[in-house]
Amino acid sequence: MNHEEKPAEENVTRLMEFVLVGFADMPHLRWFLFGLFLSIYIIILMSNGTIFLLTKLDPALQSPMYFFLGNLASLEMCYVSVTLPRMLMDLGTQRRRISLIACAIKMYFAFLTGGAECLLLAVMAYDRYVAICHPLHYPLIMNHRLCVQLVTGSWITGIPIDIGQTYKIFSLSFCGSNQINHFFCDIPPILNLSCVDTFINEILTYIQDVFFGILPFLLIVGSYSKIISTILKLPSATSQAKAFSTCSSHLIVVVLFFGSGIITYGRPTTSHSGGTGKVFSLFYSILTPMLNPMIYSLRNKDVMMALRKLLCNSMLFKRLS
Template sequence: MKHQEKPTEENRTQWMEFVLVGFADMPRLQWFLFGLFLIIYIIILVSNGTIFLITKMDSALQSPMYYFLANFSFLEICYVSVTLPRMLMNLATQRRTISLIACAIQMYFVLIFASTECSLLTVMAYDRYVAICNPLHYPLVMNHRVCIQLVSVSWIPGIPIQIGQTCQVFSLNFCGSNQIDHFFCDMPPVFKLACGDTFVNEMLLCIVLVFYGMIPLLLIVGSYTKIISTILKLPSATTRAKAFSTCSSHLTVVVLFFGSAIITYLRPSHSGGASKVLSLFYTILIPMLNPMIYTLRNKDVIMALRKLLCI
């Protein structure tokens, strides 16, 4: 929260562009970082694109679980494409400036994709809940129409909410330094550049974090509490192991994504170095790991991948 006196009129400058500092404090590693992040970006595009492709093409992967996984993989491609190409360009050219409008657009898409990911992870938890706790009703409850509606609910409500939140942020006056100590236009580092009081904006951010962060997380925890309780009541150890294996991948992704996001946004201090490392984790590393998490223990996906590669 920020309560500083407004600068005098002659000292005030309304910036029309910012500088994304990124990793400028490591000048000797610029080309190494460019190569590393380029490889990561290619891995993310290829791995998530492959999962999206095989879940659409293979007849064995036409269940609701794989429909949600296809949407999740598409979302991950969109998510990283908002931040990584700009970061790669900054590393290659050393021109780190970004216009105010481009910064606002980037922030909006980061927010919309992040909020959609929270919602979609909740929907996937609900799918697992119905499949394990109400297996006889699963085909009826999770029909194709319901799946489309659940994905739509994950995407659509966040669009006007994040438009309003982004407009609120960029209605602030920015003066003094125009250097954003981050590799993309994230809200906390942008708040630091604002003149005057950002209390209202920070309260709106907290409300959105509760709506798109804490509530989905509580729903997921509630779903898995019921799921685990149901699994433990199953008579066969083999059946219990199989039921756990269908949930383990999703649960791992939930822990990684929500854990890193909560640490990032709920820390009392938003120091640049720590924020950048944590943001790298949930904006880049997790989208790279997700395809491996979902395929390593999934025999159906591995078989579909072998068919696609003719192995």
């Protein structure tokens, strides 16, 4: 941790911009990475956009489960749009400079969307818990009003916390190097640039990790432990296998997203390796949004049927026009 004496005022340079190092240490892979990340971004937008559209248009996908799924898809598109366009611009132009204000805004929205996804994943686990463990009461418990409240809560809960965290970080004095060893404005590499004590900021970061990371993860584990216990009591082996397959897919994404996030933000800032941090960040910020439509949706028969109907209607419309 940065427990250094604050330098004399004349030795502190008030930085007004940063340089996102990103993948500048791999210039020979610049255009390959640009093409790779552009392809991934297009896939994420198209796949999640399709899922969101299906859950809004198809009458068969109007249950609470698909309501949450549509919101997750829209959240994924917002989440990746905070970081990927900037990364692509830096790879393409090699400019890499970002103002302090722009960096703070991007950090805030990264916090907001990332925290909202953690909470929404916990909400989705609760929805499955009620559906499997209390099927007779499911329509009564998971009514439309509660679903809207849960989704709204996932989005807005982090607003005051994230504003306070971002303000606290960018109120620090930065001196010396202005190079952020990351592809977006993240907490650990920015704290490493501060020339004053960051102990309070690190404590606040750990509290934020607990609230948006560990608690939702524990709720998910608790929900799925109840779900698995109920599934084991099912008389049909086929039903058990199908349910276990669905649970395992969900838990893989949860472990991937929460695991990489907790490892990234749960370590002391002094133990952060730039390369390691970037790798873990790629997992939870890019890989999971790309895999989620396949894991949560494309293996679902109702979603696949809705997709076929949408494609058939589109082809019919083209022929008639």
